[in-house]
Amino acid sequence: MLRLKNLSKSFKRKRAVENLNLRIQKGELFALLGPTGAGKTTTLRMASGLEKPDSGQVFLDGREVTNLPPQERDISFVFEGLNLIPIYTVYDNIALALRSPIYGEPEEEIRSRIERIARDLRIDHLFDRKPATLSGGEIQRVAIARALIRRPKLYLLDEPLSNLDLKLREGMRAELKELHQRYESTILYATHDYIGAVSIADRIGILHEGKLHQVGTQAELHEDPATTTVASLMGNPAMNLIRVAREGTRLVPKGDSSYSFEMLKVGEVTEGILEDDLLLGVWPEDVQVSLEPRDGFFKSRLYGQEYRGNDRVISIAIGEDEILKKMVESNFPGHYGDACWFALNPDRLYLFNPHNGKRVV
Amino acid sequence: MEESNTLTLKRFIILAVIAVWVVFAMAPLVWLFMSSLKTRLDLFSMPPKFIFKPTLHGYEALFITTYADGTRKVSEIIGTMFNSILIAGMGTILAVALGTMSGYAASRFEFKAKGDFMFFVLSTRMLPAVAVLVSFHIMYARLGLADTRFGMILLYILVNIGLATWIMKGFFDGVPRDLEEVALVNGYSRLWAFRKLVLPMVKGGIAATTGFCFIFAWNEFTFASIITTTRAKTLPVRISAALGKEGLDWAMVAAAGILLIIPIVVLFYLIRKHLLMGMTFGVLGKKE
Numbered sequence: 033m034l035r036l037k038n039l040s041k042s043f044k045r046k047r048a049v050e051n052l053n054l055r056i057q058k059g060e061l062f063a064l065l066g067p068t069g070a071g072k073t074t075t076l077r078m079a080s081g082l083e084k085p086d087s088g089q090v091f092l093d094g095r096e097v098t099n100l101p102p103q104e105r106d107i108s109f110v111f112e113g114l115n116l117i118p119i120y121t122v123y124d125n126i127a128l129a130l131r132s133p134i135y136g137e138p139e140e141e142i143r144s145r146i147e148r149i150a151r152d153l154r155i156d157h158l159f160d161r162k163p164a165t166l167s168g169g170e171i172q173r174v175a176i177a178r179a180l181i182r183r184p185k186l187y188l189l190d191e192p193l194s195n196l197d198l199k200l201r202e203g204m205r206a207e208l209k210e211l212h213q214r215y216e217s218t219i220l221y222a223t224h225d226y227i228g229a230v231s232i233a234d235r236i237g238i239l240h241e242g243k244l245h246q247v248g249t250q251a252e253l254h255e256d257p258a259t260t261t262v263a264s265l266m267g268n269p270a271m272n273l274i275r276v277a278r279e280g281t282r283l284v285p286k287g288d289s290s291y292s293f294e295m296l297k298v299g300e301v302t303e304g305i306l307e308d309d310l311l312l313g314v315w316p317e318d319v320q321v322s323l324e325p326r327d328g329f330f331k332s333r334l335y336g337q338e339y340r341g342n343d344r345v346i347s348i349a350i351g352e353d354e355i356l357k358k359m360v361e362s363n364f365p366g367h368y369g370d371a372c373w374f375a376l377n378p379d380r381l382y383l384f385n386p387h388n389g390k391r392v393v
Numbered sequence: 394m395e396e397s398n399t400l401t402l403k404r405f406i407i408l409a410v411i412a413v414w415v416v417f418a419m420a421p422l423v424w425l426f427m428s429s430l431k432t433r434l435d436l437f438s439m440p441p442k443f444i445f446k447p448t449l450h451g452y453e454a455l456f457i458t459t460y461a462d463g464t465r466k467v468s469e470i471i472g473t474m475f476n477s478i479l480i481a482g483m484g485t486i487l488a489v490a491l492g493t494m495s496g497y498a499a500s501r502f503e504f505k506a507k508g509d510f511m512f513f514v515l516s517t518r519m520l521p522a523v524a525v526l527v528s529f530h531i532m533y534a535r536l537g538l539a540d541t542r543f544g545m546i547l548l549y550i551l552v553n554i555g556l557a558t559w560i561m562k563g564f565f566d567g568v569p570r571d572l573e574e575v576a577l578v579n580g581y582s583r584l585w586a587f588r589k590l591v592l593p594m595v596k597g598g599i600a601a602t603t604g605f606c607f608i609f610a611w612n613e614f615t616f617a618s619i620i621t622t623t624r625a626k627t628l629p630v631r632i633s634a635a636l637g638k639e640g641l642d643w644a645m646v647a648a649a650g651i652l653l654i655i656p657i658v659v660l661f662y663l664i665r666k667h668l669l670m671g672m673t674f675g676v677l678g679k680k681e
Contacts, residue, residue: 082574102577109578115571119593132580178579 033058033218034079034186039088041074048074050242052088056186059216061209063223063233065265071242072222073112076188079220081105093185103134108182112190114175116163122174123159126150129182149177152207168195176204180211187219193228205232226268238262254315257382260389263313269345269357271315275386277308283381285312287351291330294378295393310392313382319358321348322373323366329373334366348374422654429647436643451644455652470631470649476621477628478656480542481610484549488610489603491550492557493595497587499558500565501573511562517555522615530619542625548616553606560605564598565591600667607660611653628653 034056041049049071056062064072077083079090081102089098097105108129116125123146129135130142137145150156153173163171172195179187189208193201209232212219223229229236230250238245238253238261246258250266257263263271276283282292293312322329335349344362347355356374366372383393428436430447458468498504499511529548530539538544568591576586592599614629621630632649661668 080578082577102574103580103582107578109574111571111575113569113571115569115575117572117575117590119590128575128581129579133582133585134580136580 033060033093034220035091036075036079037089037091039075039078039085039090041071041078041083041085047242049078049085052239052242052244054237054244054247056218056220058218060234061212061219061221061232063221063229063236064239065223065226065229065236066239067224067265069241070224070239072224072239073190074242075239076109076190076220076222079186080107080109080188082109103132106185108179108184108187110175110179110187110189110192112194114171114195116166116171116174116178118163120162121159122155122161122163122166125163125174126177126181128178135182145181146177149181153177153204169197169200172196173200173204183215183217185218187217187221189219189221191223192221193223194225201228208232226265226270238265240265257313258391260311260313260384260386260391263382263384267315269316269359271313271382272319272356273384274312274314274350274354274356276310276312278310278383283310283312283383285350285354287354291350293376293381295381295383309386311384311386313384313391314356314376315380316345316356316358318377318380319348319356320375320377321346321358321360321366323370325373326375329375331371331373334368334370334372337368348372425647425650425654429644429651431644431647433642433644448644451642451646451648454642454645455648470628470652473626473628473631474652476542476545476625477611480545480549480625480627481607481613481656483546484553484610485603485607487546488550488553488557488606489561489599492554492602492606493561493592493599495554495558496561496563497565497591499562501570511559514555514558517551526615526619529616533620539620540622540625545617545621545625545627548620549606549610549613552613552616553609556609557602557606560602561595561598564595568594597667597669600664604661604664604668608657611657 034054036052036054039049039052040047052071052075054075064075066072074083078085079092081090081097081100081104085098089096091097092105092107102109116122117128120128126146126149127142130137130145146159147156150159153176155170155173155177158166158170158174163174166174172192176189176192179189179192192208193204196204205228208219208221211217212232221229221233233250235247235249236253237247238259240261246253246262248256253262253266257266257271260273263273275286276293277286278284279292281295283295284292295312320329325331332348332350335347335355337344337346339362342362343359344364346358346360346364346366348358349355358374360366381393382391384391427443427445429451430449431442431445432448432450435442435445455470456468457465459465495514499507504510533539533544536544538547572590572594573583573586576590577583581589612629613627614633617627618630618633621627628649632646632653
């Protein structure tokens with residue numbers, strides 16, 4: 033449906049997007065996940081036609097649209113800044129596209145569509161208000177309604193849920209997913225929020241500093257992260273990364289050489305590994321923790337904890353300045369400063385080159 | 394108690410300053426208006442008379458010319474006034490229209506040598522009129538534009554367009570460009586966005602620019618006094634030459650002064666709402 037081919041864009045010599053290649057299938061909800069400044073917005077803007085790429089091509093529905101203006105691409109865009117038209121009422125803002133010369137519909141049709149979507153988004157009591165009198169969450173919902181009112185070839189959503197409170201955000205995610213399934217719409221969704229991405233996206237692309245690091249389903253990215261960037265953006269908490277040196281099939285943390293972890297796969301690869309400078313990656317769920325001594329477990333202490341509703345994230349100290357994070361249930365009996373014992377699942381360890389972030393094992 | 398006292402004092406001081414300013418600004422106008430209704434005798438009486446029997450003699454002298462043989466005719470001032478309204482009006486409307494468009498382009502688009510272009514536009518306002526007067530005089534004479542209304546309109550467009558472009562660029566800079574992008578992704582053209590979204594948001598700017606340009610064009614004397622002689626003569630030039638048969642008729646000059654003020658008052662009365670908005674908007678719009 034959407035194909036971005038070798039897209040590059042710079043702003044005043046600063047690379048925003050670099051040689052980006054991406055294919056999004058028809059009916060797919062694709063999340064572009066990356067931190068602020070990764071190039072997500074620029075990518076979306078190039079897909080929409082608001083920004084012209086320095087090089088590369090954009091294809092939409094099999095047709096090259098690189099040089100077409102936005103209004104000839106049949107897309108909808110939710111801007112990060114939301115951008116309601118201040119001189120229009122909420123109703124007229126939502127009706128904008130359906131009154132345009134290109135996507136125009138009769139007024140009765142517009143009214144029935146607006147009423148339906150406004151009811152879904154709970155903004156039907158705001159029709160006559162001007163944007164300046166709305167709250168942040170209301171503005172966001174109006175902006176979403178304005179984009180979703182139409183059935184374009186492609187929806188481009190730039191951080192559409194960032195201004196909503198948690199409950200509303202979850203509701204809106206479900207809403208988007210539902211809408212996506214009902215109309216089989218194709219959605220490209222930019223977000224910095226891991227939960228937001230994995231909870232609704234069919235596939236995720238990890239974008240960092242203008243480069244697309246990896247594309248895949250949540251399971252694929254989790255199982256097989258290509259770079260430390262992917263590893264540190266996936267998961268909540270993200271993958272633990274610890275500086276280690278390799279001794280045979282064992283890995284010894286730099287911070288504290290009294291530990292050494294068995295890694296089964298490490299023996300398979302011999303070439304291209306820096307023996308004494310590596311990053312060991314382990315997902316929080318592959319850390320086992322116990323408050324009593326157990327066979328094959330290492331002794332440490334609980335370093336910190338943060339409560340997240342029903343769950344708690346605990347940190348286990350490794351040496352002086354490295355920690356392992358692990359999600360436990362909130363009734364987990366250990367607390368800050370307690371002694372604990374931990375082990376890492378030897379089948380599920382990853383090794384990265386710390387200099388370029390690439391995975392080696 | 395203490396606080397409300399200082400508040401009242403502050404209010405009082407502000408009001409006093411405003412009152413002084415109003416007197417300072419309005420006194421000449423009041424004086425002018427009174428003079429236009431005075432007889433020659435009252436005009437020069439010492440101390441000045443504030444209560445006198447008003448007469449329309451000055452206005453009569455302005456609009457009606459009495460010849461030596463006693464025949465009375467409508468004075469040429471009517472034609473001059475028409476010239477002034479046409480020239481200043483058209484000059485202002487066209488300068489503002491063109492300046493609005495070029496200001497939008499300067500605000501939104503990148504083009505080659507934009508900085509140089511904008512400086513050039515500004516530089517049209519830098520030279521004093523006297524410096525280019527001679528060249529304009531020669532140029533207009535050769536082109537057959539001397540003493541034509543068309544020539545004067547062209548001239549006032551030229552003088553005002555730089556100012557209009559710069560002021561309007563400032564106002565357009567204050568309108569978020571996202572607005573046009575919203576229109577573009579929702580199936581509208583940029584021209585539509587310009588006309589229907591951006592222009593309504595800079596109404597205040599257009600009003601303010603119109604005010605500035607009109608005042609300039611309406612009052613302009615230097616060029617007009619050299620380039621126009623009869624057919625395209627404007628009010629300021631005509632008034633400067635307001636010699637009656639008994640020397641300078643001051644009541645008539647005062648009446649002409651009032652006549653000169655009226656269109657400006659009317660214009661500003663019409664645009665006052667937008668003007669206030671435009672001024673605050675111009676200040677707030679400079680945030681980034």
